[in-house]
Amino acid sequence: MNPSTTESPASPLDPQPQATASPVATRPFYWSVRRELWENRSLYIAPLIVTALVLFATLLGMFRLPGKMRALPADPAAAHAVVVRPFSLAPAPVMLATFLVGLFYSLDALYGERRDRSILFWKSLPVSDRTTVLSKAAIPLGLLPLIAFALSVATFFVLLALSTAVLWVSGVGPALLWTEVRFVQEPLIMLYGLTVHSLWFAPIYAWLLWVSAWARRTPVLWAALPLAIPLVEKLAFQTSYFGALLKYRVTGAMAEAFAVSPQRGGSGTLDGLSQLTPVRFLTAPGLWLGLALAALFLAAAVRLRRNREPI
């Protein structure tokens, strides 16, 4: 698991070597991403720990599973919800964990290297500020969602296997489980959900990266400053536009990309491809405004890194 022990970097997934007139082809972007993984092992360790905890918790819950399956509600929709709920819930903590890890990572990414002066070493090598900033942005926007996806899918199938085994042994039989749980759709929905959230949250991560490139101290305070604006706005103008904007940024991906109708009694299960609304998501102005803002923050972070000195 530890990437530091791998000696050979050869991988077909590597980005194209940059066009330079150099004798040896170099891969600055690829190595910059690997460097982030060396430095921030929490990027994969934290999600792994959360996954382990979730699996442990579900293992404990397995004792109640046969009883639950015997006493299913008569209404097929309600019964479906009871059966699939653990499968929809189990990946959630992992996704939340990668989201939080991404926040903390972004906030330190361009601040830590200035604080420990290692920026002077990185800058002594032919890796441009743009490559560096983009490789750091790729962690919360690309790599962490991938890690979350891999672990979520793994959790999902481990859960399925465990449930099957328990039901088999208890004599209930796994037939109902296998007809109700949609093991093709669920992973697809996870992938979709992670993708839309990555795009939707891009301005948040980019903002944090910008703050980490800009702040001379306590980046966390500066980063949290926008959270105080709604209060100021309320006091000064008795309005709450900015607060609504922030709320939309946090919850908007779910609202725009999914059509979940929480009916009374049913708990709004999310396991059908028909519940995905990619067209509405892709045509939401909030998405594109957010991406434009993210691009702006990243461009500003590149400029800042070029000019900033160690602190």
Place this chain on the structure above:
Amino acid sequence: MACIEARGLRKTYGSTVALDGVDLRVEEGRILGIVGPNGAGKSTALNAILGLTPYQGELKVLGRDPWTERDRLAAEVSFIADVAVLPRWIRVSQALDYVAGVHPRFDRAKAEGFLAKTDIKRSSKVRELSKGMVTQLHLALVMAIDAKLMVLDEPTLGLDILVRKQFYDSLLNDYFDQSRTIVVTTHQIDEIQDVLTDFVFVHRGRIVLESSMEAFESRYLESMVNPENLAAARALGPIHERQVFGRSILLFDGADRRQLAALGDVRSPSIAELFVAVMGREAGETQGAPA
């Protein structure tokens, strides 16, 4: 083509002038020492040369504008800021992997060769290494880069004398040749005097003295004058005078060696002694000048 060519180089931070019109020309194959008190503008000058900071005036490094062409220049210039900049979390093997992965002119086998002569383990993290070992590691990485220009900013700060000596020995024996240029700033001038081919004194953002070592050795003489000859020696116009054990040591610029020999023991001064003399003069001028 000169390796570094600066004309009227200026840099200000707010109202503080860090570089005040620096003219400098460093030819290929030279080892230039930049000497100056703290805050004289040494690091600013190096940062400008490396393209790490914007500046006013003209500056060409290896024929390129360092600020606008930094990314391309970075492949041809290597740089050690000081010993404390290697990231503490990185493993030796990772550092080798990374530099090999991003630097087109890095010769990994060469770096491994340098490391084989040390006690540094591949699996060690930088934070586990002693200060001297970190320096050896950094030097191994940088010497394995086939760069035309190497910039060293206080590379031996905080190291003991054995490591400092080792540092410059390997730099000269294993790295330097006529096609490379080295620019170095340090406070330990005496230790690198034998290494340098040229030096400049920087004070308040300006170059106050510029000389090659050959010119320095033929131009400056120091004489330990007996008290009875002091007046005669002073008449020859020393640029500096200091007292050691009741005897006066006078520093002369372009004096006749035989004439001095008649007044006391004559020897070549060190750069450090000249530096003290020149800086004393500069300080005197500044104090005398109207505020």
